[in-house]
Amino acid sequence: MGKLLYDSSGGGESFQTPPPNGHWRDPQVTSVDSNEVVDVVDQVTWENVSGLQDQQRRHLQRIHQKGVLWKHPDGESSPAAAKSVVFRLSHGGDVDPDGNCLFTASKKAMRSEIDARELRRRTVKRFLDDLGSLSSLEREGAHDTIKHMYSPDLRSGWGIHVIQEIKLLARKEDREDLDAAINKLLNLGMQREMAAEAIYKDRCIAVDDGSSWAKYMSISGSPDDEYDIISLQYTEEGLLTVDENREGHAAAFGDDIAIECLATEFKREIFVVRRHWSLSSFLFSLFFPYAHLLGILTF
Known part of the structure; x- marks a missing residue:
């Protein structure tokens, strides 16, 4: 905790x-x-x-x-x-050890009347405003940083990492169609995790630039979220697990980018x-x- x-x-x-x-x-x-x-x-x-x-x-x-x-x-x-x-x-x-901990802790520390979801929304808005003011070169650097964090190149970077994780975003309204596509591959004899990996990577949004980061960081684990978080974990040998987040309760943890944006927003x-x-x-x-x-x- x-x-x-x-x-x-x-x-x-x-x-x-x-x-x-x-x-x-x-x-x-x-x-x-x-x-x-x-x-x-x-x-x-x-x-x-x-x-x-x-x-x-x-x-x-x-x-x-x-x-x-x-x-x-x-x-x-x-x-x-x-x-x-x-x-x-x-x-x-x-504070509860869930994906909203940065925002619930910030609300408590500032004794703010603003709830954690609104703090998250304002953090994302600040990020998009700041991203829009960057030069094209600076914006590319921001995109590269996000891609490294959430869509790492699995061909490298294993020096200190035992597990690397890729984050994908699935629209809540598309979950039934995604399940149907996975079941088709299962009927062809493919293993469940391999089938899920193939469908999610093909049809979901990778968190690899500023726009997708904003969608990802907006997720609070609420039924009102537009997207669910899908997590693919890998070792050097290949796919380890697929967290399909069936209940849609997973929230995006506040990262260093979110911390900076939150600090800027509230001075x-x-x-x-x-x-x-x-x-x-x-x-x-x-x-x-x-x-x-x-x-x-x-x-």
Whole structure:
């Protein structure tokens, strides 16, 4: 289950000697607790948060104790923006571990009246608006990034991956026709997964450019969605599984593109604290230079 981190609005303070890495302040210099820090939620210590491994808990306690030093990106050129602020991330509650977790966590962290589906819709709209303003070369780069994420070339890229996944979009109104086509291949003696792979790849939409990404990221697992998500998983030996998502409940997980668009739309910075799959460490990713912070922790 994901853990939601709220932002803590710390008092602004100038730092004459920022730490070398620009992220954490040295506790020997000044403790975060010595600053005026106002938490927007009741304090819940990380010792009392369930579902964490010991090493994860220690990292989070360290982050909470030291805080995160935020420096305005225009600080050197603008005296008004020269101050740095320390933010302390606090546990703000759990979020369901489904494809909507980015948007439900964002709603909760911002205390927004906007529901998660509307946040998803506005994220997609922001993406399309920004995509339309790019040059043709930049737009091609965006398409290539999306294709690499959701329609990878299975002839390469196996250096660190055991499994690669291809995402396809099936119109809900076409599901009966797709099933009929699969059954025809079954009657010819083809195995179920091979038949499903052939039909879905031939008749469904691949997520491989900006337009198809917008369709994909609009899917919240609701009966009102236009499309269902089909997932094909592969190993180097070939097809592993076909997730046909028969009930249509699968939602598109918010990726780095969605995070950036969400941050831009609401003029916020988003910290994503991830547990690295091999190093068991926590990493910060900062998106967009705005003064309000929203913290989301995912595992």
